[in-house]
Each structure stands twice: as C-alpha cells, then as structure tokens.
Amino acid sequence: MTAPEPRLNLRQLSRDNYAAMLKLTAVVDQAAVDAGLEKPLLELVRIRASQINGCAFCLDMHTKDARHAGETEQRIYALNAWAETPFYTERERAALEFTEAVTLVHDGQVPDDVYQRTAKVFSEPELAQLLWVATVINAFNRLAITPRVPVGGYVAGDPSSI
Template identity: 70%
Template sequence: MGSLHAAAVSAAQDAKLEPELLELVRIRASQINGCAFCIDMHTRDARGQGETEQRIYALNAWRETPFFTERERAALALTEAVTLVHDGHVPDAVYAEAAGVFEENQIAALIWSVTVINAYNRIAIATRMVPKN
C-alpha cells in the first residue's frame, strides 16, 4: 500500500494537482466510508497545509456551502461518485464536470488518489485501526 500511495502521490505531483485538494478528497472519501482513523489523519494533514476549520467541518455538506471552488466541487463530486461506484457508476455529468476544470492527466491522478484512499479506508476499518489521542 505504501508503494501504491507513493505512486499516486507522484502522479498527482506530475499532474500538478494541489496537495490541499488531495487532502479534501481523502477526507471526503474517508467520511463516506466511515473511517475514523483516516479522517483523523487527513484532517490533521489538511490543517498542516493551511486548511481552515470551517471548510473541514463543512466538507460533508460541501454542496450546501459557498466555501469550495468550482475545481474543488468537481473533485469532491468525482470523489463521491468513485467512492460510491456501486450506486450507479460514475455519472457522465460528474465526469464531464471534472473534465471541464481538470486536464486528462489530472483526472487520472485524481481517480488514482481516490482509489488509494478507498483502499486505505477498507484496510483501516477491517483491521480496527483507531485514531490516536
């Protein structure tokens, strides 16, 4: 998993995806999956990169807030669709929205990042990992 994560991070860097955006994606997928360990880790990481408490707290209701950019909204919608792929795949409209603000290599790196955090969530949940105080 460490090598897979490193490859995804490298692909995101090569595609010039913002690290802050990737933390939002990791937090949102972890919220959907109910992974307390990863939520804790990535909210800490996001804060370390300057993310605000307001945006972190509102992330699970991002559609109802004015706090996120068009690019972040497209990434979050894609994150939700990939994470919940069993609910009807990734809708064409969601993919088109992402394609409107991201380049092809950025979409690929974003999907890769979402896939990796989903795998980490499943491992953390299955092995009963809990956040540290």
C-alpha cells in the same frame, strides 16, 4: 461508548503488502502533484471519501494532514456539506463530486454528467491522478475499517506514526 478493539495488525501480519500500499500512496501523491493537483485538494478528496466510508482512522489522519497543508478549520468542518457552502472553488467542487461518485460506485456507474463536469475542470492527466487518489483512499479506508486500526496516534507529516 468506547472505541472498538483492534482485530488485526496488518502492518505486522502482511508487512510487504502494507509497504506496497505505502509506496503506492507515495507514487500516487507525487504523480498527482506532478500533474498539477494541489496537496490541499488531495486531502479534501481523502477526507470526503473517508467521511462517506466512515473511516475514523483516515479521517483523523487526513484532517491533520489537511491542517498541516494549510487547510482551514471551517472548510474541513463543512466538507460533509460542501455542495451547500460557498467555501470551495469550482475545481474543488468538481473533485469532491467526482470523489463521491467513485466512492459510491456500488450504486451503479460514475455518471456521465459527473465525469463531464469534472473533465471540464481538470485536464486528462489531472483527472487520471484524481481517480488514483480517490481509489487509493477508498482501499485504505477498507484496510483501516476492517481490522479496526486504532485512532488518534497519527502525527501530521510523520509517516512513521501510521
């Protein structure tokens, strides 16, 4: 099977919107780090949401960024089954469970028990930023899936390769 043909080039067709999303990502990343969230954790969140949404472009990008940030192959490969492995910390597990609930919000609400478990592990500023990270990657998943952004050309640490 070959990769589907791209549909739209959003970078060219909506430059200002695209630039605003990139700026939003930079602001969210900085706020997340400033709040105390670790860069590898942010990448795990982005990979997990992208797995759920089936976004090949974002999976390619964020697995590369995770490796660049020091993440191990084992933990990246097992992420789809994180709850069944011993590879993740309590903090990472809470973030992943929260990310799944935010990503699958169409199923209802973010359940109170998930929110409460997450709030026990993260401070309110951290939790607020975690929500932003999950929300932005979900938006980017949709912006990559719908126009069928070509996969494979992203270079970790090089934003110009997006």
